[in-house]
Amino acid sequence: MKVFTEAEVKANYHMADAICDIEQLLKNMDDISQTTRTVIPTGDGAKSMLYMPCVHLGKQQGIIKITSITPDNPQHQRPTTQANIIITDLKTGEHIASLDGNYLTRLRTGALSGIATNYMSRTDSQILGMIGTGGMAYEQLLGNLEVRPIQKVLLFNRTIEKAKTFVAQVADKHPEIEFEIVSDVSDLVKCSDIINCQTQSTTPVFDAADVQNGTHINGIGSYRPEMKEMDNRLFPKASHIVFDDLEGVKEEAGEFIEADAKGLFSFANHHDDLKGCVVDGNTVREKDSITIFKCVGAAYFDLAVALGAWNKLNTH
Amino acid sequence: MKVFTEAEVKANYHMADAICDIEQLLKNMDDISQTTRTVIPTGDGAKSMLYMPCVHLGKQQGIIKITSITPDNPQHQRPTTQANIIITDLKTGEHIASLDGNYLTRLRTGALSGIATNYMSRTDSQILGMIGTGGMAYEQLLGNLEVRPIQKVLLFNRTIEKAKTFVAQVADKHPEIEFEIVSDVSDLVKCSDIINCQTQSTTPVFDAADVQNGTHINGIGSYRPEMKEMDNRLFPKASHIVFDDLEGVKEEAGEFIEADAKGLFSFANHHDDLKGCVVDGNTVREKDSITIFKCVGAAYFDLAVALGAWNKLNTH
Incomplete structure (x- = not known):
């Protein structure tokens, strides 16, 4: 078994690769087999182990992403979430590689927002508003930059110092972009063509009344029922x-679970997913409408990027 | 993540270690948390991936055993079953080691037979009869040798050539033991103090009428409902x-599922497991009775040997 660190994966596999590989997989979902993920609590609160296996029957390759959640880790300067992906060659049965899964998880989540932005936002979108500048933010930025001619990025974070640190870390890598930190989230929401939310908030991080016609929103933060990042009063106004x-x-997105219960939205009548956007290949928006993409992740997205990264690493 | 090959695990972790570590774990089962295993079919017939996670809450260490089943592998000189074990440190959340799981699976299964033999067979057992000389056989031999003063080993295999190959491979390592291959399994059954079955047979490999009083039997072969290695007409005669x-x-042991359906045995009235033997610490047999141990494996046994092996490898 070959082992690849985060740095090695990062050096060989990039946002454009991830977007391409996920789109390819979405076009051939019949080849995918996965089960519900397994969770074993390992301590107080959210402390747990998550196991997400998935196989690609066509390519005869399988993965499992093994994730530890250690809520008190930040006190010890360690990440809360640590992921590892094991790849098995199903033709021979051999367990061939171990890939650090942290970067790949952030990358596939950024790629999903990129794909959604590509199919759902206005093609002339130039201003990106980012709410939340934590661990997932950079790859969310990259996903949007990959598909739209972004010229300006507005940033809001509850703790403004963290937004400053984020800009200090990324501005040099993107000299063509103007970064501006805002202290009032309303300013960001009113001015942005695309709003990208990546928080762990349990209350809405923006006011639905501030969202202008023609805006596309990506929400990747709420991944537990108690999390409610997006203002669900916006949902009835959205065209898609x-x-x-x-x-x-x-199962996981708190603001949608609540919206369904309150009648602001109905899961029963809902059929739009990213697979439909990609496979049908048409942009689903009218110029002046509001569109929303909600992402919680799934093992087959991890499969797409893990096999893509392995392919690059193995032939490098 | 550190990676250890089968040869490295084998050089540092042995049968006595495995028996000790499994007994220790059986005495503290409250510390163990596991879920049902996940199976994803990956092709025709039994071709599949198996995922068996388990955590030790007390030690704050977790494992997952990832096993591929590739039925046509023997045609290509590769093993049907290939296992890999990933260990996570739950205190830090770090994925710390990958251990080849093939030897550890064979070793823990041999150790389980060893523990059963130790608590259930006559202490003066000297003749061991082995039915089946395939991939699991050697560690089954070792498990019995560890706990009883075996002087003679009788062997039966459907293809006699394979029994000869097995003896040729192991005889030099055990010069104190007399090995004898028999062509009639009845001879083996009638003469053995302990009978150890490790086959994939779908029909009984011995006749219940041949089993003498005072014999202990270990059955490790039937791990699917269609497999029926032991003659279940023996079950009503067994004291334990x-x-x-x-x-x-x-769920898995075909001869017991059939026996329960036929009324030869009742799961509903059955409570004896290895944990009871070890925790209670008493041998459950009378001198002249027939006793039976049936083993299908479970993730917590893999946990015991994986953490034990990691401990040896990490401090070596």
Whole structure:
């Protein structure tokens, strides 16, 4: 078994690769077999182990992503979430590689927002508003930059110092972009063509009344029922709401679970997912409408990027 | 993540270690958390991936055993079953080691037979009869040798050539033991103090009428409902029947599932497992009775040997 660190994966596999590989997989979902993920609590609160296996029957390759959640880790300068992906060659049965899964998880989530932005936002979108500048933010930025001619990025974070640190870390890598930190989230929401939310908030991070016609929103933060990042009063105003994975959103996305209960939205009448956008290949928006993409993740997205990264690493 | 090959695990972790570590774990089962295993079919017939996670809450260490089943592998000189074990440190959340799981699986299965033999067979057992000389046989031999003063080993295999190959491979390592291959399994059954079955047979490999009073039998072969290695007409004659894992036997052991349906045995009235033998610490046999141990395996046994092996490898 070959072992690849985060640095090695990062050096060989990039946002454009991830977007391409996920789109390819979405076009051939019949080849994918996965089960519900397994969770074993390992301590107080959210402390747990998550196991997400998935196989590609066509390519005869399988993965499992093994994730540890250690809530008190930040006190010890360690990440809360640590992921590792094991790849098995199903033709020979051999377990061939171990890939650090942290970067790949952030990258596939950024790629999903990129794909949604590509199919759902106005093609002339130039201003990106980012709410939340934590661990997932950079790859969310990259996903949007990959598909739209972004010239300006507005940033809001509850702790403004963290937004400053983020800009200090990324501005040099993107000299063509103007970065501006805002202290009032309303300013960001009113001015942005695309709003990208990546927080762990349990209350809405923006006011639905501030969202202008023609805006596309990506929400990747709420991945537990108690998390409610997006203001769900916006949902009735949206012309299109697309999910990365309907079953996952039903179980995990707090603002949608609440909206369904309150009658602001109905899972029963909902059929739009990213697979439909990509396979049908048409942009689903009118110029002046509001569109929303909600992402919670699923093992087959990890499969797409893990096999893609392995392919690059193995032939490098 | 550190990676250890089969040869490295084998050089540092042995049968006595495995027996000790499994007994220790059986005495502290409250510390163990596991879920049912996940199976994803990956092709025709039994071709599949198996995922068996398990955590030790006390030690704050977790494992997952990832096993590929590739039925046509023997045609290509590769093993049908290939296992890999990933260890996670739950205190830090770090994925710390990858251990080849093939030897550890054989070793823990041999250790389970060793533990059963130790608690259930006559202490003066000197003749061991082995039915089946395939991939699991050597560690089954080692498990019995570890706990009883075996002087003679009788061997039967459907293809006699394979029994000869097995003896040629192991005889030099055990010069104190007399090995004898028999062509009639009845001779083996009538003469043995302990009978150890490790076959994939779908029909009984011995006749219940041949089993003498005072014999102990270990059956490790039937791990699917269609497999029926032991003659279940023997079950009503046994003074004690002990399982490694009751839930697993109910689902997987063909001869017991059939016996329960036919009324030769009742799961409903059955409570003896290896945990009871070890924790209670008493041998459950009378001198002239027939005793049976049935083993199908479970993730917590893999946990015991993986953490034990890691401990040796990491401090070596």
